[in-house]
Amino acid sequence: MTGANHRAAVAERAARAGGVVAREQFRGDLSVESKANKNDLVTETDRDAQRQVVATIRGEFPGDRFLCEEDLPTVSGPGTDHDAEAVDSVPDSGAAWVIDPIDGTANYVRGMRLWATVVSAVVDGEPVASATYLPSYGDLYAVGPESATRDGTELSVSDRTDPETFAVAPVGWWDRNERAEFGRLCSAVGDRFGDVRRLGSFQATLAHVADGALDGLVCTRPMAAWDTLAGVHMVRRAGGTVTDLDGEPWTHDSDSVVASNGEAHETLVVAGNEALTGD
Incomplete structure (x- = not known):
């Protein structure tokens, strides 16, 4: 498996893994906090899901850096004998992962189904693979070096012109x-x-x-x-x-x-x- 294909496969696996954590707690008894304002929400589930995403990636790429919406957790396990390195912006060189464990937390907290677990692999400042998983719908959008798909079907923008x-x-x-x-x-x-x-x-x-x-x-x-x-x-x-x-x-x-x-x-x-x- 080439480097780009490997990162694409791990992005999909990590998005699914984090999304499963979030789905298991969806419409449950959530611990909700506000960040910048009353409608900028974060839950403990965001952190749990992000922890799972990071752990999944670090099992394959232990030296890569992470740009995450929530604070980067400490992760232990095979290949993770040191804390993951957090960055505050997309690095111009080297490999990094950009993660949103629950994109649409306000929807999630309200019990609305439209939210996503999102993972991108970046090399030298450019995305090489990404996965957007909508757990409540069961849809996985994935982009790799050879394809862009939703649940295995090739993606295409609309052909409307009017x-x-x-x-x-x-x-x-x-x-x-x-x-x-x-x-x-x-x-x-x-x-x-x-x-x-x-x-x-x-x-x-x-x-x-x-x-x-x-x-x-x-x-x-x-x-x-x-x-x-x-x-x-x-x-x-x-x-x-x-x-x-x-x-x-x-x-x-x-x-x-x-x-x-x-x-x-x-x-x-x-x-x-x-x-x-x-x-």
Whole structure:
């Protein structure tokens, strides 16, 4: 098995392993805390699931680094005789893993099924494999060196060309004193496209752009790599387009995200800029 194929297989296995932990505790008696604000939630299950993801990866790649949404746990076991090394951004060189144990924790806490366990393998700053597992639905989205699939079926973005038939998702989080921007984004998207959806999980939303269920998304905010990297990689491999609001190719340090099936992408960029500037 080549290095890239090995990382792809481990990404899938780790996402499934962490997702099983989260699924077992779903709709149970959760320990819930707030982080940056009252709606930025974390549960002990997030940490349990992340611990399982990290342990699975370190059994195969004990020297790799980790960029995780939650604090990196200490892991023991075969090949893990030292603490895993945490990084605070995607490294430009070497191998690393980017992990979100429950993307869509607010959905998870409310008992809503749309949440995901997400794992990306990065080498020299670029994703080489990723897996987005939606445990409550049983769907596994996976990208490796030769394929981009959902449950083994090849992914492809939608073939719609008429913006009036598009379903587009505004994505991101706005502080209470910045909610006007979110309102402008919904209005700008609604004025230009057929339907507006907000799903509550960035990675699940990107997965649905990749599989054609959605035609695009717009995020006017800078977002963490664990919210974006796997899904952006997936959309591109499924034939879609991902840029920032300047229309430049998206990178892990971009300050905005526009993803689409490649049709009417410029219209999505215009809508995002209108929301951002108020013009």
